[in-house]
Amino acid sequence: MNVDALAAEATQTTAMVRTLGLVSLICGLIIVGSFEVTLPAAQANRRLAAERAVFKVLPAAKSIAEYVALPTGGIEPKVGAGETALPPGAVKFYAAYDAAGQLAGIAAEGAAKGYADTVRVMFGYAPACQCVVGIGVVSMRETPGIGDKIITDKEFVANFKALDTRLNKDLSALANEIKVVKHGTKTQPWQIDAIAGATITSRAVGKGINEAAQVLLPRLVPNLEKIRSRP
Amino acid sequence: MSFPGGGYEGKNWTEFMEGIWERNPVFVMVLGMCPTLAVTVSAINSISMGLATTFVMAASCWLVSLLRNYVPKEVRIATYIVIIATFVTVVDYAIQAISLDLYEALGAYIQLIVANCLVLGRAEAHAARNAPVPAALNGIGMGLGFTLGLTMIGGVREILGAGTFFGVSLFGANFQPWVVMVLPPGGFFVMGGWLLLFAVVRARRERIALAAQET
Numbered sequence: 001m002n003v004d005a006l007a008a009e010a011t012q013t014t015a016m017v018r019t020l021g022l023v024s025l026i027c028g029l030i031i032v033g034s035f036e037v038t039l040p041a042a043q044a045n046r047r048l049a050a051e052r053a054v055f056k057v058l059p060a061a062k063s064i065a066e067y068v069a070l071p072t073g074g075i076e077p078k079v080g081a082g083e084t085a086l087p088p089g090a091v092k093f094y095a096a097y098d099a100a101g102q103l104a105g106i107a108a109e110g111a112a113k114g115y116a117d118t119v120r121v122m123f124g125y126a127p128a129c130q131c132v133v134g135i136g137v138v139s140m141r142e143t144p145g146i147g148d149k150i151i152t153d154k155e156f157v158a159n160f161k162a163l164d165t166r167l168n169k170d171l172s173a174l175a176n177e178i179k180v181v182k183h184g185t186k187t188q189p190w191q192i193d194a195i196a197g198a199t200i201t202s203r204a205v206g207k208g209i210n211e212a213a214q215v216l217l218p219r220l221v222p223n224l225e226k227i228r229s230r231p
Numbered sequence: 232m233s234f235p236g237g238g239y240e241g242k243n244w245t246e247f248m249e250g251i252w253e254r255n256p257v258f259v260m261v262l263g264m265c266p267t268l269a270v271t272v273s274a275i276n277s278i279s280m281g282l283a284t285t286f287v288m289a290a291s292c293w294l295v296s297l298l299r300n301y302v303p304k305e306v307r308i309a310t311y312i313v314i315i316a317t318f319v320t321v322v323d324y325a326i327q328a329i330s331l332d333l334y335e336a337l338g339a340y341i342q343l344i345v346a347n348c349l350v351l352g353r354a355e356a357h358a359a360r361n362a363p364v365p366a367a368l369n370g371i372g373m374g375l376g377f378t379l380g381l382t383m384i385g386g387v388r389e390i391l392g393a394g395t396f397f398g399v400s401l402f403g404a405n406f407q408p409w410v411v412m413v414l415p416p417g418g419f420f421v422m423g424g425w426l427l428l429f430a431v432v433r434a435r436r437e438r439i440a441l442a443a444q445e446t
Contacts, residue, residue: 011304019301019310020313023298023302023313031317031321034321035324038327041328041329042324045327049331144392144393144414145410
């Protein structure tokens with residue numbers, strides 16, 4: 001077989017490029033089309049999921065508004081959807097309002113490494129008592145039957161009925177760091193009594209809340225008046 | 232060999248039934264084990280994963296078959312992967328629109344359908360050599376066979392590991408869940424159990440057939 005015959009047998013370069021280009025074009029149209037079609041439903045789902053999570057930790061809430069706490073100390077309403085829209089260093093939180101449109105509480109997310117993967121918790125903060133009044137789990141992959149006691153164990157959940165998160169005098173940090181202590185040794189309102197046998201997951205919850213509160217509350221508390229009633 | 236009890240012997244019917252019974256992807260071909268073992272912690276997760284894969288298989292087999300005479304063999308794998316990735320993305324968006332809980336539960340395994348050897352294997356071995364209708368039917372059959380396999384594993388794991396089936400509590404409050412079944416080892420146990428059962432049944436049937444031949 002001579003060189004010409006070999007060349008004739010192989011596919012032309014242009015044909016290959018054309019085919020790939022055409023297929024990519026069709027596929028691109030399908031992807032963009034399906035994205036556009038599903039976007040409103042997906043966004044509605046995300047909003048519903050956020051509302052559900054907030055209502056769980058703040059039972060008095062009837063509606064929510066999203067805000068961001070800026071690193072410079074101010075707060076402003078969050079614009080746009082998704083995580084990417086946040087300004088650098090800002091923390092997202094939800095202001096929850098009751099039926100009368102008055103502030104019922106603040107909800108925010110904290111996250112820390114648990115036993116299997118990151119444990120993400122939502123906590124509700126009540127400005128009146130300056131304390132955490134409820135938590136819910138946003139996502140976790142902890143061992144079923146052990147790590148998931150952080151939702152089911154009544155004693156553990158009771159830690160978050162009034163977990164003290166008062167700020168220090170110059171409002172720069174929590175007056176007392178939230179600490180997870182060994183099961184049965186809780187003595188202070190800012191301590192969390194760990195679950196016996198699920199210490200690592202318990203610690204992750206405490207650490208997640210502590211880290212989030214240390215950042216969020218010093219920015220939030222001086223600005224509370226701005227969000228007292230529904231915008 | 233035809234599906235027992237099936238009176239239809241048409242080609243399309245054979246194409247469709249191939250994946251459901253004779254060459255079931257999970258229990259006979261043992262393909263796509265990554266989602267099979269990872270997402271089958273509950274029946275609903277299994278069935279959702281199976282249906283997502285079914286859609287990807289049906290749509291990509293159909294499109295691959297439609298383009299089979301135009302795609303130069305040098306770029307065929309690239310073309311198939313682009314097509315499969317497209318439909319996986321469509322499923323990904325669709326599940327986000329249907330239920331976020333489901334989306335979280337299935338996690339990265341939806342995107343990983345792209346790399347499911349079952350899907351690429353069918354595109355290469357079947358769809359690229361057959362007309363669009365049989366190719367799509369074969370894809371749907373394989374997908375439903377995959378769904379069936381996943382649900383059989385997921386159902387058992389959910390019943391033993393959580394005491395529920397499709398979220399409905401079966402045994403009441405006194406049941407102590409067999410937690411290992413919803414952990415990764417449980418996937419292997421249940422998969423192995425089903426394979427053992429099918430092997431025993433097959434061996435028994437062959438023995439009976441052999442005995443009938445001899446007499």
